[in-house]
Amino acid sequence: MSGRKTVWMTGASSGLGLHTAMALRDDGWRVIAGARSFEDGEADGMIRLKLDVTDEESVRRFCEEAAKIGPPDALVQCAGMLVLGSCEETTTEEFRRVIDTNYLGMVRMNRAVLPLMRQRGGGKIVLFSSINGLLGIPFQSAYTASKHAIEGYAECLQMEVKPFGIQVMLVEPGDHRSGSDKYRPHAAEMSPDSPYAAAYESGTAVIHHDEQNGSDPDRLGRKIARTLDRKTIPFRKRIASPDQHLAVYIHKLLPAKLNAAILRTYYIGKKQ
Numbered sequence: 001m002s003g004r005k006t007v008w009m010t011g012a013s014s015g016l017g018l019h020t021a022m023a024l025r026d027d028g029w030r031v032i033a034g035a036r037s038f039e040d041g042e043a044d045g046m047i048r049l050k051l052d053v054t055d056e057e058s059v060r061r062f063c064e065e066a067a068k069i070g071p072p073d074a075l076v077q078c079a080g081m082l083v084l085g086s087c088e089e090t091t092t093e094e095f096r097r098v099i100d101t102n103y104l105g106m107v108r109m110n111r112a113v114l115p116l117m118r119q120r121g122g123g124k125i126v127l128f129s130s131i132n133g134l135l136g137i138p139f140q141s142a143y144t145a146s147k148h149a150i151e152g153y154a155e156c157l158q159m160e161v162k163p164f165g166i167q168v169m170l171v172e173p174g175d176h177r178s179g180s181d182k183y184r185p186h187a188a189e190m191s192p193d194s195p196y197a198a199a200y201e202s203g204t205a206v207i208h209h210d211e212q213n214g215s216d217p218d219r220l221g222r223k224i225a226r227t228l229d230r231k232t233i234p235f236r237k238r239i240a241s242p243d244q245h246l247a248v249y250i251h252k253l254l255p256a257k258l259n260a261a262i263l264r265t266y267y268i269g270k271k272q
């Protein structure tokens with residue numbers, strides 16, 4: 001990479017965000033990383049700033065401090081969480097928290113960063129979606145809704161900002177061995193007496209198993225770093241195992257009822 005470029009990142013304290021931050025650092029980027037658990041300072045060759053993407057004032061402060069260090073050539077948004085629960089027993093407050101973090105958090109950051117990129121004549125914005133941004137799976141409705149929102153939003157964004165030299169890329173990871181249980185709480189109303197209890201147990205066991213046996217997060221980080229180094233970046237970058245690529249492909253081809261039957265059987269089983 002010629003000259004040192006600066007990337008601002010959200011959700012860089014753990015999981016795929018941390019792996020991506022490390023890969024970008026290793027590729028020579030100056031990484032300014034934000035997370036709630038960070039104190040302002042420097043560590044592991046990266047600059048850390050405290051950031052809560054659900055808080056407008058925190059976003060404003062992060063951008064102000066980061067701009068003093070180096071304006072953004074790229075913004076990579078990984079901050080995210082999910083709540084596991086049935087649609088019926090996930091409260092509106094839990095839905096709100098997930099949407100506020102995953103989707104509105106991105107909106108807030110983009111609104112703060114877009115003027116800076118426009119003034120500089122360009123930039124790259126990377127938004128972490130998920131395979132769940134393309135298809136729904138049981139007991140992850142709040143998360144799935146937030147990722148579908150990101151997908152629709154990004155399609156609008158890329159068309160609007162193209163004339164300003166700003167490129168947008170959606171990263172759509174399949175399961176990776178990275179996510180922390182801390183960011184995957186069970187909905188408070190889920191209980192052993194729930195009418196969904198048996199299906200929920202089966203579904204969350206499959207979700208947990210797939211993540212534990214998922215793809216390598218280091219590899220994902222390196223792929224994103226390599227892609228960001230290109231002059232032109234793709235709008236969609238799916239990083240998933242062959243069977244998850246196939247699931248998305250099949251989802252596009254098959255009738256909705258058949259898709260639902262396949263996914264339901266996979267997560268919940270035929271008997272329930």
Ligand SMILES: NC(=O)c1ccc[n+]([C@@H]2O[C@H](COP(=O)([O-])OP(=O)(O)OC[C@H]3O[C@@H](n4cnc5c(N)ncnc54)[C@H](OP(=O)(O)O)[C@@H]3O)[C@@H](O)[C@H]2O)c1
Binds near residue numbers: 081129180211
């Ligand atoms: N892991 C997977 O298999 C997988 C698959 C598909 C998509 N993804 C997506 O990849 C991204 C990273 O997920 P992950 O599972 O790898 O990581 P994770 O371990 O769940 O980490 C979540 C990150 O988000 C940050 N975060 C959460 N709430 C925040 C807030 N309000 N403000 C600022 N930062 C916040 C956390 O930092 P603090 O707590 O320090 O703030 C942490 O760095 C997410 O967008 C996720 O949806 C992951």
